[in-house]
Amino acid sequence: RKEVEQDPGPFNVPEGATVAFNCTYSNSASQSFFWYRQDCRKEPKLLMSVYSSGNEDGRFTAQLNRASQYISLLIRDSKLSDSATYLCVVTRGNAGNMLTFGGGTRLMVKP
Amino acid sequence: GAVVSQHPSRVICKSGTSVKIECRSLDFQATTMFWYRQFPKQSLMLMATSNEGSKATYEQGVEKDKFLINHASLTLSTLTVTSAHPEDSSFYICSAKFAGYNGYTFGSGTRLTVV
Numbered sequence: 001r002k003e004v005e006q007d008p009g010p011f012n013v014p015e016g017a018t019v020a021f022n023c024t025y026s027n028s029a030s031q032s033f034f035w036y037r038q039d040c041r042k043e044p045k046l047l048m049s050v051y052s053s054g055n056e057d058g059r060f061t062a063q064l065n066r067a068s069q070y071i072s073l074l075i076r077d078s079k080l081s082d083s084a085t086y087l088c089v090v091t092r093g094n095a096g097n098m099l100t101f102g103g104g105t106r107l108m109v110k111p
Numbered sequence: 112g113a114v115v116s117q118h119p120s121r122v123i124c125k126s127g128t129s130v131k132i133e134c135r136s137l138d139f140q141a142t143t144m145f146w147y148r149q150f151p152k153q154s155l156m157l158m159a160t161s162n163e164g165s166k167a168t169y170e171q172g173v174e175k176d177k178f179l180i181n182h183a184s185l186t187l188s189t190l191t192v193t194s195a196h197p198e199d200s201s202f203y204i205c206s207a208k209f210a211g212y213n214g215y216t217f218g219s220g221t222r223l224t225v226v
Contacts, residue, residue, distance in 0.1 A: 101155045103153065
């Protein structure tokens, strides 16, 4: 079983749609959680951190369920520029500084 | 914000040669640098963790004699791919955690093609 699992997609959605991505992680000792965005042939860039209380940044909402070891990302009012691969990232258990990346979910927003 | 500068961005080399990739932290001191590799349509896989002034820690399955890591200063870490082969062709990315910043800063990546 992979440490961090994501549906690879692609998710093809029209502009303005709401889309949700899910992620599960296997290490219950993981402490920090992130969503990163990666454009083709570019480095990952932090989209947002994820907290148990849930957090929102504009059109993006992230949720963490520690009991289920489940993380979600909701994108509202999709823009063409949201097209990218979204990476679910968790710290590696007790090795606090090391990151484990999910395989990514590809989003394509169409006009 | 914290910036990691990575060079070169793209390199093509012949089989059997060595390639050095540099990552510099521009406005902060990176005591720890992480090196990742990403094959097409796959996720980033941690190769090794380099710590300033000490030996790097390699992930299982990564050959330390093939991927030489040097972290001689608080602002520079290098990865040298020795005796490169076509199967080493990949996207190599470095990353550092900036103190006080809830996240990790990534270099812009190096696309290595071995012919």
